[in-house]
Amino acid sequence: xxxxxxxxxxxxxxxxxxxxxxxxxxxxxxxxxxxxxxxxxxxxxxxxxxxxxxxxxxxxxxxxxxxxxxxxxxxxxxxxxxxxxxxxxxxxxxxxxxxxxxxxxxxxxxxxxxxxxxxxxxxxxxxxxxxxxxxxxxxxxxxxxxxxxxxxxxxxxxxxxxxxxxxxxxxxxxxxxxxxxxxxxxxxxxxxxxxxxxxxxxxxxxxxxxxxxxxxxxxxxxxxxxxxxxxxxxxxxxxxxxxxxxxxxxxxxxxxxxxxxxxxxxxxxxxxxxxxxxxxxxxxxxxxxxxxxxxxxxxxxxxxxxxxxxxxxxxxxxxxxxxxxxxxxxxxxxxxxxxxxxxxxxxxxxxxxxxxxxxxxxxxxxxxxxxxxxxxxxxxxxxxxxxxxxxxxxxxxxxxxxxxxxxxxxxxxxxxxxxxxxxxxxxxxxxxxxxxxxxxxxxxxxxxxxxxxxxxxxxxxxxxxxxxxxxxxxxxxxxxxxxxxxxxxxxxxxxxxxxxxxxxxxxxxxxxxxxxxxxxxxxxxxxxxxx
Amino acid sequence: xxxxxxxxxxxxxxxxxxxxxxxxxxxxxxxxxxxxxxxxxxxxxxxxxxxxxxxxxxxxxxxxxxxxxxxxxxxxxxxxxxxxxxxxxxxxxxxxxxxxxxxxxxxxxxxxxxxxxxxxxxxxxxxxxxxxxxxxxxxxxxxxxxxxxxxxxxxxxxxxxxxxxxxxxxxx
Numbered sequence: 266x267x268x269x270x271x272x273x274x275x276x277x278x279x280x281x282x283x284x285x286x287x288x289x290x291x292x293x294x295x296x297x298x299x300x301x302x303x304x305x306x307x308x309x310x311x312x313x314x315x316x317x318x319x320x321x322x323x324x325x326x327x328x329x330x331x332x333x334x335x336x337x338x339x340x341x342x343x344x345x346x347x348x349x350x351x352x353x354x355x356x357x358x359x360x361x362x363x364x365x366x367x368x369x370x371x372x373x374x375x376x377x378x379x380x381x382x383x384x385x386x387x388x389x390x391x392x393x394x395x396x397x398x399x400x401x402x403x404x405x406x407x408x409x410x411x412x413x414x415x416x417x418x419x420x421x422x423x424x425x426x427x428x429x430x431x432x433x434x435x436x437x438x439x440x441x442x443x444x445x446x447x448x449x450x451x452x453x454x455x456x457x458x459x460x461x462x463x464x465x466x467x468x469x470x471x472x473x474x475x476x477x478x479x480x481x482x483x484x485x486x487x488x489x490x491x492x493x494x495x496x497x498x499x500x501x502x503x504x505x506x507x508x509x510x511x512x513x514x515x516x517x518x519x520x521x522x523x524x525x526x527x528x529x530x531x532x533x534x535x536x537x538x539x540x541x542x543x544x545x546x547x548x549x550x551x552x553x554x555x556x557x558x559x560x561x562x563x564x565x566x567x568x569x570x571x572x573x574x575x576x577x578x579x580x581x582x583x584x585x586x587x588x589x590x591x592x593x594x595x596x597x598x599x600x601x602x603x604x605x606x607x608x609x610x611x612x613x614x615x616x617x618x619x620x621x622x623x624x625x626x627x628x629x630x631x632x633x634x635x636x637x638x639x640x641x642x643x644x645x646x647x648x649x650x651x652x653x654x655x656x657x658x659x660x661x662x663x664x665x666x667x668x669x670x671x672x673x674x675x676x677x678x679x680x681x682x683x684x685x686x687x688x689x690x691x692x693x694x695x696x697x698x699x700x701x702x703x704x705x706x707x708x709x710x711x712x713x714x715x716x717x718x719x720x721x722x723x724x725x726x727x728x729x730x731x732x733x734x735x736x737x738x739x740x741x742x743x744x745x746x747x748x749x750x751x752x753x754x755x756x757x758x759x760x761x762x763x764x765x766x767x768x769x770x771x772x773x774x775x776x777x778x779x780x781x782x783x784x785x786x787x788x789x790x791x792x793x794x795x796x
Numbered sequence: 797x798x799x800x801x802x803x804x805x806x807x808x809x810x811x812x813x814x815x816x817x818x819x820x821x822x823x824x825x826x827x828x829x830x831x832x833x834x835x836x837x838x839x840x841x842x843x844x845x846x847x848x849x850x851x852x853x854x855x856x857x858x859x860x861x862x863x864x865x866x867x868x869x870x871x872x873x874x875x876x877x878x879x880x881x882x883x884x885x886x887x888x889x890x891x892x893x894x895x896x897x898x899x900x901x902x903x904x905x906x907x908x909x910x911x912x913x914x915x916x917x918x919x920x921x922x923x924x925x926x927x928x929x930x931x932x933x934x935x936x937x938x939x940x941x942x943x944x945x946x947x948x949x950x951x952x953x954x955x956x957x958x959x960x961x962x963x964x965x966x967x968x
Binding site: 584728729730731732733734735736739747749750751752755756764765766767768769771772775777778779781782783784785786 | 802803804805806808884886887888889891897898899900901902903904905908932933934935936937938939
C-alpha cells in the first residue's frame with residue numbers, strides 16, 4: 266500500500282488520461298451485502314441457541330450478540346470504505362483500478378498482458394447475482410500479477426471479461442476461453458454409471474468391514490437377522506424386485522452426490538493459448554492445468570448405460586498427469602454430459618473438430634467416416650462371447666444338475682437361452698463400434714462395447730507401434746495395433762485390423778517410421794498375401 | 797490406402813543367436829516343464845507305493861494333463877520362438893519381433909529412443925547371450941530383444957546410441 270503507483274507492466278510512467286477516456290466505473294453495491302455474509306454462521310448458531318432455550322436469551326448470549334455487532338460495525342465500515350473508494354475503467358490499452366482510503370493505490374495493466382480473466386462466484390455471490398473478476402497477467406507470480414474486482418454484477422463481469430480479452434493481443438485466446446461449465450441438467454446422467462449398483466455394494470462392504478473391525482457382527486444384531494428372515498419368508502417375487510429397486514435408488518442417490526462433489530463448479534477453459542485448465546470439486550476442489558504441448562489427444566468415453574442415455578464423457582490424453590490412478594482422476598475434462606456437448610468439448614480441446622465419424626466400410630479422405638474392420642472380427646467376438654460367457658455357466662449348471670438335482674438342468678438351458686442373444690447382441694455392437702481412420706493431424710480409433718471409446722491422438726505423438734497377433738488372429742488374418750504414447754494409458758489399442766491394412770495405416774499415420782520395413786507385394790497379387 | 801498395393805510388414809532381417817534355443821529350453825525346464833514333470837513323477841511314485849489300484853486311470857491322466865504338455869512346451873516353445881524372434885536396426889527406427897504363441901512386432905523411431913540397456917542374466921551368461929532393451933518415453937513402447945549374442949548386443953547398443961544421436965528428435 267506504500268507505493269502510490271504500482272504499474273505491473275513495464276509500461277513506464279503512469280498513463281496520462283487519454284482525451285476520450287471512459288468514465289470510472291464502480292463495483293456493485295451488492296458487494297456490501299457479500300461482506301455481511303460471514304454474519305450467517307454466528308447469527309445462525311445464536312438463533313439455534315435461542316430456539317433451544319425457548320426464546321430466552323441468556324447473559325452470555327447478549328455478550329456474544331454485542332461482540333458480533335461490534336465486529337459487524339467495523340467490518341461493514343471497512344467494506345463500505347473499500348467499496349466507495351474502489352473504481353476501475355478500461356482505457357484504450359489498459360485496465361486501471363484505483364483503491365485505498367488514505368494511500369490511493371492505482372494499478373494499470375496493459376491489456377495485451379492479460380492472459381486469463383477468471384470469474385468466480387461463491388454461493389453467496391451467486392445468490393446476490395454478483396461475481397468476482399480476476400485478471401491474470403503473463404508471468405504473474407503469487408498474487409502480484411493479478412487484478413481482482415470484487416464484485417461486479419454477473420452481466421457486467423461477463424461484458425468486462427469480453428472487453429479485456431477481445432483487446433488482448435496474441436497469446437490470449439481470441440474467442441471465449443471457457444469450453445464448458447457445469448449444467449445441473451447433466452445430473453440426469455449421474456445414475457448411468459457403474460456407481461448405481463456397484464457403489465451400493467462397495468459402500469455396504471466397507472460398512473460391514475468397519476463394523477467387523479470394531480467387533481460388531483451385523484448378522485448377530487437382532488433386527489438385521491429378523492429383517493433377513495422376513496425377507497426370506499416373504500413373497501420372493503415381490504421382495505426381490507423391491508430390494509433391487511431399493512439398491513438402485515440408493516445407488517442413484519449416491520451417484521448424484523458423487524457427481525455433485527466431483528463436478529461442483531466445474532469449468533473447462535483455455536487459461537491462455539497454450540494452457541488448458543479444469544476447475545471442479547465441492548469439498549475437494551481440483552484445478553488441473555494442462556499445457557497444450559503436453560496434450561497428445563482426447564478420449565471420448567461412452568460406457569454402455571451412459572451411451573444408452575445419449576451421454577458421454579471426455580478425458581485428456583496428456584503426459585505429466587501422474588501415474589495411472591492419478592491420471593484417471595486428473596484427466597477428466599468433462600463429466601457425463603450430453604453426447605453433443607462432449608463432442609463439442611473434445612473438439613474445443615483439440616482445437617479442431619472432433620472426428621466423431623460413423624463407421625462405414627471404408628474411410629473417406631475428409632474423415633467423415635471411419636473404416637470398418639473385417640467381418641472376421643465379428644465372428645471372433647461372437648465366438649469369444651459364447652466361449653467365455655455362455656459356455657462356462659451352462660456347463661457348470663448342467664454338470665451340477667446332472668449330479669444333484671434336475672432343477673439346475675432347467676436353469677442351465679434357461680441360462681443358455683437368455684445369455685446367447687445378449688452375448689450375440691453385444692458382439693455385434695462391439696464389432697460395429699470398431700473403426701479407425703486418419704483425420705487431419707489426428708489418428709482416430711474407436712472400439713469397445715461396455716465402454717465405447719473414441720480416441721483422437723495426435724499423429725506425431727506416437728512413440729512406437731506394436732503389431733500383436735495370436736494363432737487365432739493369424740488364421741483370421743487380423744492384427745491388433747497398439748500405439749505407444751508417453752501419456753495417459755501409455756498404450757492405445759486398435760483391435761483386429763486386417764493384416765493387409767494395419768501396416769499401411771500405421772505408415773500413413775506416422776510417415777517415415779515404418780517405410781523401410783515394408784514390402785510392397787506386386788500389384789494384383791491380392792492384399793493378403795501370406796508372409 | 798489403395799487396396800491392391802497394400803504394403804505388408806516384413807519380418808526383421810536378423811535372427812537372434814542360435815544358442816538362444818538352448819537358453820529358452822533351460823528356462824522352460826526351470827519354470828514350467830520341470831515342475832510339471834516332477835509333479836507327475838511324484839504322483840506316479842506315490843500311487844505305485846500306496847494305491848497301485850489307481851494307476852490304470854491315474855497314469856493316462858498324468859500323461860495327458862502333465863507329461864505331454866510339459867514335453868510339448870519344452871520342445872515347441874524354443875523352436876517357435878527362434879522362428880519368430882528377430883531384430884533390425886533401420887535408418888530411422890528399431891524393429892524387433894518376439895513371442896511364440898502371442899507374437900509381437902514393435903517398431904520405435906530412433907528419435908524417440910531414450911536409453912539402451914544390456915542385461916545378462918545368470919543363465920544367459922552361461923550361453924554367452926544378452927538382452928537389449930531400448931526404452932522410449934512410453935512404457936508401452938519399450939523394445940526388448942532377447943537372445944542376442946554378446947557381441948551382437950554390444951554392437952547393437954553402440955549403434956543405436958550413435959544413430960539416435962544423429963537423428964533429430966526430442967525423445968519426448
